[in-house]
Amino acid sequence: MKYSIFSLARNARSYHERWPLAWRSPAPKPRYDAIIVGGGGHGLATAYYLAKEHGIANVAVLEKGWLGGGNTGRNTTIVRSNYHLDPNAHFYELSLKLWEKLSQDLNFNVMYSARGVLNLVHSPADLDAAMRRGNAMRLNGIDAKFVTRDEIARSIPNLDCSADARFPIMGGLLQPRGGTVRHDAVAWGYARAADARGVDIIQQCAVTGIRIDNGAIAGVETTQGFIATNKLGLAVAGHSSHLAAMAGLKLPIESHVLQAMVSEPVKPVLDTVVTSGAVHFYISQSDKGELVMGGDLDFYNSYAQRGNLPIIEHVVSACLALFPSFGRLKLMRTWGGIMDMTMDGSPIIARLPVKGLYMTGGWCYGGFKATPASGFCLAHTIARDEPHPLNAAFTLERFASGRTIDEKGAGPYAWAH
Amino acid sequence: MLLIPCPWCGPRSQIEFTYGGDATVRRPALDAPEDEWARYVYVRDNPMGPHDEWWTHSSGCRQWFVVRRDTRTHEILGANRP
Numbered sequence A: 001m002k003y004s005i006f007s008l009a010r011n012a013r014s015y016h017e018r019w020p021l022a023w024r025s026p027a028p029k030p031r032y033d034a035i036i037v038g039g040g041g042h043g044l045a046t047a048y049y050l051a052k053e054h055g056i057a058n059v060a061v062l063e064k065g066w067l068g069g070g071n072t073g074r075n076t077t078i079v080r081s082n083y084h085l086d087p088n089a090h091f092y093e094l095s096l097k098l099w100e101k102l103s104q105d106l107n108f109n110v111m112y113s114a115r116g117v118l119n120l121v122h123s124p125a126d127l128d129a130a131m132r133r134g135n136a137m138r139l140n141g142i143d144a145k146f147v148t149r150d151e152i153a154r155s156i157p158n159l160d161c162s163a164d165a166r167f168p169i170m171g172g173l174l175q176p177r178g179g180t181v182r183h184d185a186v187a188w189g190y191a192r193a194a195d196a197r198g199v200d201i202i203q204q205c206a207v208t209g210i211r212i213d214n215g216a217i218a219g220v221e222t223t224q225g226f227i228a229t230n231k232l233g234l235a236v237a238g239h240s241s242h243l244a245a246m247a248g249l250k251l252p253i254e255s256h257v258l259q260a261m262v263s264e265p266v267k268p269v270l271d272t273v274v275t276s277g278a279v280h281f282y283i284s285q286s287d288k289g290e291l292v293m294g295g296d297l298d299f300y301n302s303y304a305q306r307g308n309l310p311i312i313e314h315v316v317s318a319c320l321a322l323f324p325s326f327g328r329l330k331l332m333r334t335w336g337g338i339m340d341m342t343m344d345g346s347p348i349i350a351r352l353p354v355k356g357l358y359m360t361g362g363w364c365y366g367g368f369k370a371t372p373a374s375g376f377c378l379a380h381t382i383a384r385d386e387p388h389p390l391n392a393a394f395t396l397e398r399f400a401s402g403r404t405i406d407e408k409g410a411g412p413y414a415w416a417h
Numbered sequence B: 001m002l003l004i005p006c007p008w009c010g011p012r013s014q015i016e017f018t019y020g021g022d023a024t025v026r027r028p029a030l031d032a033p034e035d036e037w038a039r040y041v042y043v044r045d046n047p048m049g050p051h052d053e054w055w056t057h058s059s060g061c062r063q064w065f066v067v068r069r070d071t072r073t074h075e076i077l078g079a080n081r082p
Helices: A005-013 A041-054 A086-106 A124-139 A149-155 A183-196 A240-246 A309-322 A324-328 A367-384 B034-042
Strands: A034-037 A059-062 A117-121 A145-148 A171-175 A200-202 A207-213 A216-222 A225-228 A232-234 A253-263 A273-276 A281-285 A291-301 A331-342 A348-351 A357-361 B003-006 B010-013 B018-022 B050-056 B064-070 B076-080
Touching (some): A034 A041, A041 A059, A041 A183, A086 A183, A086 A367, A124 A145, A124 A171, A183 A367, A232 A240, A240 A253, A240 A357, A281 A309, A291 A331, A309 A331, A357 A367, B003 B064, B003 B076
Parallel strands (some): A034 A059, A059 A200, A232 A357
Antiparallel strands (some): A117 A171, A145 A171, A253 A331, A273 A281, A281 A291, A348 A357, B003 B010, B018 B050, B050 B064, B064 B076
C-alpha cells in the first residue's frame, strides 16, 4: 500500500485498525542470491539498493534481534557532510543528497529536517581549521558558511556567547543542509521499501558461523539453520570484528562504547544542531522536545552497550558551559552503543579477502548519517564485485599500503578518532 | 565507574587513569617484513570477553601496567605490573 493522504483518510474511516503490516516476516529460504547480516539502517539500505538499483531481489537481511535495535536506534540522529578530505566529502555528500529525497523515494516519512549543523569555533586554531575545512567543502561543491559570534548570538539566544563564557565563542562553521533525521523511521522505511521489492527480512536470526568452500563464501550458519549464498554482506558495525573472525579475518578495528543522553522534553528552545569540537559535545532538540546530546567515547574497548558516569558528567558540564539555562532540566535517559573504531577514523566499505564477502563497517562515531550512501555503495560493490567510485578509497588494504583517510590526523589509535 | 586496581597505589577511580589499548600486540623486529609491521600498527584481535590492555595511572604514580578486563561486562579480572 502506498502511504498518502488518501490512504490515511481511508484508514481513518476504519479507525486505523486495518493498516497492513509494513513488512512480512518470512521463514528463511534455503538459498539467496545475496545475504546481508545486520538489520539496521545500513543492512536494510543495502538490501533496498540491491533490489532497486541492481535488480537483485532474492536477498535476505538477517537480524539477531529486532530491526534498528543496534546503533540505528541509539545515535543522536545528526546528518551532515562537512568533511575536509575528498573521499569523505564526496561520500557523505552523496549521503546527504539521498537524505534530502529519502522520504519520497521510500514513501515513508523519515522526517529529514535541514535545521543546520553549526560547529562552534573557540580559538584562533579552531578558526583556522574551520576556515580551511569550510573552504575545502565549498571547493567540493558542499554548502558551508562561516557565521560570526553576533550572528550566532542572534539565532541561538540560549547559547552563552558572552566574552566571559567558560569557552568563549569566536564564530562557527555552519552547514545549512545538515540537520537531523528520525532514526527509527530510517530502519522502518528501508525495511518496508526493501520488503515491497521482494527482500526477505528475517529477525531473531543470529549468524553463528560463515561457511567457506575453496576460499569462497558458501553460506551462513544461523540460529534458524544453514542458509546458502555466494554473496555475503556484513553491515554489523560495532561487531564487525566478531563477524569477520567467523571468516578467519582480523580487522583494523576496536569496539568502543559511545554514550548519548536526553533531557526531559520541553517546548522548542533549540532549532539548530550545535557542536563543539573543543569540548567534544553535540546537541539538538528532538521533535518530542528532548534535548539529545553526546560527547566522547568512554575510551576503553567495550561490547557492553552501556558506559560509565565520568563521560556523562563531561557531556553535561560541556552542555552547561555552552547553555547555562539548560541547568534546570533533568536528564531523562542515557544509553550506550558499540562503535567500530577504525585505526584512521574512516569506514571500510569494501570486498574482503574471501571471495563473495563484503562489508560496510568501521563507522566510528559517524554511521547514522552515512546510512543511505553506505547501503548504496555496498549494494554496488556486491552486485558488480567492484567498488563504486565513491567507496573505492574505503578499502581494507589502505592501512597496510599507507593510504589511510585520517580526517583528524590522530594516527593509528582507534579511540583517538 | 571502573575501579582500577593500580599495582602500586591500590584501587582508584577510572578518572585517574588513561587508556593505552591492546597489550597483546608485540613490536616486530626492525627487519621484519612490512605486512608484519602493518599488522602491529593497525590490526587488533578486538575480543568479546577478557581483554589485556594497557592503562597508565596518569593522575597518580604515572606507571604503565596491564589490566585484564571483560569487554562484555567491564568487570576487571586483574592487574599486573609489566
